[in-house]
Amino acid sequence: MNIEARNLSVDYTLRLTNEPLAALKSVSFSVESGKFVCLIGASGCGKTTLLNVAAGLVAPSAGELLLDGVPVYGPGRDRAMVFQSAALLPWRTVFKNAMYGLEIQGYPFREAKRIVSELIDLVGLTGFEKSFPRELSGGMQQRVNLARALATQPKLLLMDEPFASLDAQMREYMQGEIERIWQQTRQTTLFVTHSIDEAVFLADEIIVMTSRPGRIKTTVQVDLPRPRALEMKKDPRFHAIADSLRDQLDREFREMMGQGIFQGD
Amino acid sequence: MNSINSSVRDKLLAILTGVTFVGLWEILPASGLINPFFTSSPSRIYVAAKWLFANGFWNDIYVSLTQFTLGMLLAMVVGIVLGLLLGWYKTLNAMFEPFVTMLNAMPRVALLPIIILWLGIGMESKIAAVFLGAFLPIIITVMKGVRTVDENLIKCARSFGANDAQMFLTLAVPSSLPFIVAGLHIAVGRGLVGVVIGELLASQAGVGHMMAKASATFQIDKVFVGVLFLAVFGYLLTELLKLIEKQFEKWRPQ
Ligand SMILES: Nc1ncnc2c1ncn2[C@@H]1O[C@H](COP(=O)(O)OP(=O)(O)O)[C@@H](O)[C@H]1O
Numbered sequence: 001m002n003i004e005a006r007n008l009s010v011d012y013t014l015r016l017t018n019e020p021l022a023a024l025k026s027v028s029f030s031v032e033s034g035k036f037v038c039l040i041g042a043s044g045c046g047k048t049t050l051l052n053v054a055a056g057l058v059a060p061s062a063g064e065l066l067l068d069g070v071p072v073y074g075p076g077r078d079r080a081m082v083f084q085s086a087a088l089l090p091w092r093t094v095f096k097n098a099m100y101g102l103e104i105q106g107y108p109f110r111e112a113k114r115i116v117s118e119l120i121d122l123v124g125l126t127g128f129e130k131s132f133p134r135e136l137s138g139g140m141q142q143r144v145n146l147a148r149a150l151a152t153q154p155k156l157l158l159m160d161e162p163f164a165s166l167d168a169q170m171r172e173y174m175q176g177e178i179e180r181i182w183q184q185t186r187q188t189t190l191f192v193t194h195s196i197d198e199a200v201f202l203a204d205e206i207i208v209m210t211s212r213p214g215r216i217k218t219t220v221q222v223d224l225p226r227p228r229a230l231e232m233k234k235d236p237r238f239h240a241i242a243d244s245l246r247d248q249l250d251r252e253f254r255e256m257m258g259q260g261i262f263q264g265d
Numbered sequence: 266m267n268s269i270n271s272s273v274r275d276k277l278l279a280i281l282t283g284v285t286f287v288g289l290w291e292i293l294p295a296s297g298l299i300n301p302f303f304t305s306s307p308s309r310i311y312v313a314a315k316w317l318f319a320n321g322f323w324n325d326i327y328v329s330l331t332q333f334t335l336g337m338l339l340a341m342v343v344g345i346v347l348g349l350l351l352g353w354y355k356t357l358n359a360m361f362e363p364f365v366t367m368l369n370a371m372p373r374v375a376l377l378p379i380i381i382l383w384l385g386i387g388m389e390s391k392i393a394a395v396f397l398g399a400f401l402p403i404i405i406t407v408m409k410g411v412r413t414v415d416e417n418l419i420k421c422a423r424s425f426g427a428n429d430a431q432m433f434l435t436l437a438v439p440s441s442l443p444f445i446v447a448g449l450h451i452a453v454g455r456g457l458v459g460v461v462i463g464e465l466l467a468s469q470a471g472v473g474h475m476m477a478k479a480s481a482t483f484q485i486d487k488v489f490v491g492v493l494f495l496a497v498f499g500y501l502l503t504e505l506l507k508l509i510e511k512q513f514e515k516w517r518p519q
């Protein structure tokens with residue numbers, strides 16, 4: 001699915017003061033169908049907001065976001081979101097959680113069951129179908145979250161810092177898993193992270209955002225060969241890209257601080 | 266191992282307390298230290314119970330249980346349905362919530378004389394008394410349960426394109442189930458109070474009716490039979506609800 005943002009802006013209204021808060025300001029970019037794109041930027045810069053616009057959960061205040069040339073209007077079956085908090089239904093087993101999206105979209109039960117059975121295998125949850133979320137580790141909960149999104153066979157997969165709450169080891173492991181799974185599905189993916197390492201390992205293309213109000217700072221192409229294994233992180237080419245990305249983010253960070261509390265430094 | 270031992274120990278301690286109490290209750294009146302005319306005693310209560318069961322107490326129990334069950338069922342249906350709807354739909358909530366709070370705050374026993382005037386001294390007025398006692402705790406806990414639906418789950422459902430009815434059925438209803446049972450815990454107590462007070466005020470049969478009659482004729486032993494029956498019945502219902510609550514422990518986070 002092609003994505004095109006044209007001068008996309010989102011303003012929130014602050015509840016207490018009723019003042020407007022610009023979360024995204026005139027964001028323009030485009031993503032080719034079938035690409036894995038990472039969004040990176042400081043926290044609060046509007047990454048989640050951008051994903052929410054793509055998911056149809058937040059309406060743009062100005063500009064538009066086009067999916068295959070059509071402006072987003074509300075949620076749709078062609079998209080699915082993997083949430084930062086796993087957002088699993090605690091009273092449902094793993095299997096029934098993974099089926100949730102299909103159920104909402106009115107799939108026949110048998111077909112939903114068949115699709116989910118395959119996905120449970122794909123995300124490595126075999127044997128845990130009847131477990132409840134509270135019995136699972138954070139990493140496994142995120143696999144269910146992922147399986148639930150993949151089950152609806154979206155043309156655009158939106159992932160919002162899905163590994164932010166995992167420990168370093170599990171996080172690396174899940175990065176490998178995402179790469180493995182993506183090799184099979186090849187869905188257009190927007191993946192939000194604030195880890196440079198994660199972005200370079202996963203992405204075809206990295207969109208760097210400025211701090212609030214979020215704008216696009218630059219776009220970095222990652223032309224590392226696929227499929228990628230975790231050893232890739234030791235490759236000099238990997239480091240070259242990660243270092244230049246780090247420089248960009250450092251510069252952005254200094255600029256932000258320069259305008260603010262560290263003025264005159 | 267240790268925890269098993271300590272739970273056995275706790276049970277034995279509870280039994281010991283109970284046996285001591287019953288023992289003292291028997292011995293003190295018998296020794297003449299206190300007057301059994303007011304306190305009765307376990308052996309007297311046993312004799313009174315035997316007599317009562319041979320002389321129509323089954324019918325009183327049947328009448329009371331029927332009133333209680335019908336009133337509770339009505340309270341459950343109305344309380345659960347209204348609680349879910351008022352908790353979920355903001356408009357309905359704005360229309361009715363103040364009145365629910367008001368009704369809950371007032372002593373509803375005060376309505377009983379009116380209800381008896383309206384419905385008479387038969388079973389209907391007692392069913393209404395049970396309903397009045399039980400439906401408010403249910404409606405209030407269910408409303409609370411619906412409001413605790415995780416914001417993230419609502420976002421997730423919306424992202425899959427769920428409509429309001431789907432979110433209501435797949436999120437609001439299941440997440441308020443434990444609250445429904447918690448509400449029933451309170452409701453059982455209030456419902457029992459309703460049936461007894463209703464029968465004490467005006468009735469033709471029932472456990473409360475028997476107690477009122479016995480009390481008016483100073484037959485304290487019979488009154489105690491009624492008290493014991495109600496205590497045991499309330500205790501059993503509470504234990505049953507605890508068993509149902511265990512079902513939620515499988516998935517409840519924590
Ligand atoms: N619903 C909302 N109402 C008001 N402000 C919001 C809302 N959601 C996000 N914001 C604000 O918008 C900015 C961008 O938020 P977000 O998109 O979550 O950033 P990120 O995901 O990059 O951390 C933040 O300053 C945040 O506080």
Ligand SMILES: [Mg+2]
Binds near residue numbers: 047048160161
């Ligand atoms: Mg975010």
